[in-house]
Amino acid sequence: MNAVIATAPAATPQQVLHEVFGYGAFRGAQREIVEHVVAGGDALVLMPTGGGKSLCYQVPAVLRHRAGQGVAVVVSPLIALMHDQVGALDELGVAAAFLNSTLDGDEARRVERDLLSGRLVLLYAAPERILTPRFMAMLQSLNERGKLSLFAIDEAHCVSQWGHDFREEYLGLSALHEQFPGVPRLALTATADEHTRADIVERLRLEEARLFVASFDRPNIRYTIVEKDEPKKQLLRFLRDEHEGDAGIVYCQSRKKVEETAAWLSAEGLDALPYHAGLDAAVRRRHQDRFLREDGVVMVATIAFGMGIDKPDVRFVAHLDLPKNIEGYYQETGRAGRDGLAADAWMAYGLADVVNQRRMIDESEAGEDFKRLQRAKLDALLALAEAHDCRRVRLLAYFGEASEPCGNCDNCISAPATWDATEAARKALSCIYRFGQADGHRGSGRYGAMHLIDVLRGKLTDKVTQRGHERLSTFGIGADVSEAQWRLVLRQLIALGHVQTEGEFSTLALAESAREVLRGEVAVRLRVPAEAKARGKTARDRSTRGAAPKPPPVPLDAAATARFEALKAWRAEVAREHNLPAYIVFHDAALAEMAREQPATLDDLAGISGVGARKLEAYGREILRVLESAG
Known part of the structure; x- marks a missing residue:
């Protein structure tokens, strides 16, 4: 695919946002971040999952490439994320590629040629590959020719030993500052308390970087924490009552519990799959692909699953075990409702959870300072779980953000006795x-x-x-x-x-x-312990699963709903043809807006959020045909 942006004239950030990505306006601090990085500044960006972090480096990458400043290198820890990001950029007409272990020798050499030739706008790679002598030599060659536009370090909290997802290979990324001091660097994460933030700055040599902290509030997520009382049955009631047919993630602490819970939910008629690091890599890949590409799949997983999962229509994240700290809880629950629509963060929590988490800290081989900090982090999470007042106020306060009672957590909706x-x-x-x-x-x-x-x-x-x-x-x-x-x-x-x-x-x-x-x-x-809900019948006839179509993400009348279903069917065909998850072609929210507005011309269609120039060119006439046929 030829990149639409390759020969385009210089543009403003707003023009690139609309023409390439199909959005009418930046959100929050995005514009300020983009302008800062385009001008060559370093930045540390804390922005919640679903808050639009990717645009903060993708828009500058496009603008700096257009200005002849070469390729942006994105440090990404996960193969799945690289594949999805590159697939999405390809759909937008942006020349992007990845270098990872899924490529054979010929494919990797082709990507390297595209990199050195200046064709690529963005290249994704894992830190361990970036730090190899071969890769660093290619970067040096690009830099000497003024063709290295920026470094984006995604999931930057992985560099911190105080954080919840430390990865040793991230420690070597300080070499980017040492060897390429003139290339702007943008570090991004969804979660970092003060300790982790300071660690990121020190270890990545970002002392001169500008700090951007977006609101951590995800108002579309409803937080609910219940006392454990036959937790698997509590989970099943939650899924039956509130999320029949929805995609979601259920987190468990152990691999054994993951497999037992997935098997139990499957026996109860849900489309549930296990995921943990002990499964064969091919099984993990197959299960992840099903979760990303199919509707209504429930992934039961350890925390080995989730980072970099961009699926926008995850309607719930449930925890059957207490996470280690608020950062982990926030990051995991933030995988729900990335499309901005209503979603649930549900957790069952009991005495054994407290005991187990404290024992794991006490019995670890870490130093006493580290243990002391981990106990403090656990205490903060326990205070959230035991709270009588607004969960969101406490959650945001942990990240230093003041707020008012939200009206959208269990304690606000029904104040506990x-x-x-x-x-x-x-x-x-x-x-x-x-x-x-x-x-x-x-x-x-x-x-x-x-x-x-x-x-x-x-x-x-x-x-x-x-x-x-x-x-x-x-x-x-x-x-x-x-x-x-x-x-x-x-x-x-x-x-x-x-x-x-x-x-x-x-x-x-x-x-x-x-x-x-x-x-x-x-x-x-x-x-006061909540009274258990009446135990209704839990098992259902498997033949009913998925029988009714999933409703649109926003209310539509009957005619618009018919158009929405027709657009979904068309999108499914395109996704299969391109071997992509359907949401990369268009989000449900974009299809719903098309169905509601019923654009009659390409100019009208261009006004729909998420329809950029490349997608308008590739799909516009087909979308108009589908809308007309559906009435």
Whole structure:
């Protein structure tokens, strides 16, 4: 495909945005970032997933290429992302390519020739390839001829050892500054707290870079966190009630749980697939391709899946296990609703999650400073999970952004009832202390949460009577508190650090700060456990799956809906012919706008968001024909 932009005259950022990418206006700080980079400045950009980070380097790449300044090199950690980005740029008529392990020798040499000849506007490659002597020599050759326009370092948080996705190969990227000091560099990430931000600046030598921090708010995402109560069934109810037939991601902590959950959802009639690093590479690729190219696929995955997934119509992200920190949670949930339409971030969370995450930190081989920071990050996430007030306000506050209650999280939609759990907390702490007295272990009796709850509630189990714990003064003092409420109390005490978990069996012990609670100096106020919804029938006839067409992303009347379905059918044919995910041809939102507006001419069609010059030339007449045929 010949690049439309190759012989185009110089243009403004606004003209390139409209002519090449088909958008009428920049969002937020995009214009300012583009102008800064086009002028040759370095930048560090923090922008949420779905906020338009790619345009921040793609528009400057086009403009600088037009000005004779050569190729933009994009550092990308994932093969899937490279393929999608290059496919999307090819559809726009922008000369782009990637160099990675999927290419054979002849294909790689052809890309290298295109790179050195100056034909390419953007080249995508992984950091480990960029840092090879062969690649650096090609960059040196381009730079000597003034044909190296900029470096874009995507997923820049990967350089930070404090971050949630550290990748050692990113550390070598400081060489780009050392060897090509005159080439502007743009580092981009969706998540970085102050520690990670400082690490990015130091390790990538971006001390002189301008910092751009966009709002972290994703108002289209509704945040919901529920107490675990048969979590797989809770997940299934959530999917049945709110996301029948939708594409989404379910995150689990372990590979075993991924496979079990995917198999269980499949048995319940959902189109669910597993994804984790232990699967064969061909299986992972096949499952990812199905998720990207088909409607209604649910990917059950570890965090090995997700980075660089540009699928815009992911309608939900669910967590069956607690993430490690807010950065990870934010990055993962941000994969929902990239098209700006309504989406859900749903998580089930329980006492075992707190215990497991703390144990993983404590048992890691990291230094104490790193462990201390990871505990603080976990505490911030636990505070979000236990919150009685607006989830979004707390989430944004973590990233230093002030906000008002959103009206679009579970706590805003239905304010949780709370109760004063201070006295209950003191009873629990006293009981742990009594265990230690009885067994000769001061401050710890080497018992787990369920045994503690049994003693507090006065249950004469075999273990209680064998240990003689029915004779403790704390036996039965919490009989008026439900088991679910006791789990909540213990979860909060562990989350706040008043109770520690020890050893392989996560037995409970008092922390130093427990004294303040025991003396009544610290109040403990908790949410009342939500009543489980009525258990309806969960299994459904597999024959009903996908029987009804997926509705348009925005309300349309009957005639417009018919046009939307006709456009989707046409898009599916084009996507198959070009071997691309359908959304790269056009997003659902663009098709819906076409169906609603029913443009009758090419000029009218050019006014639809997402229809640039190349797509208008390639598809315009066919789209008008489809619209006319559908009435």
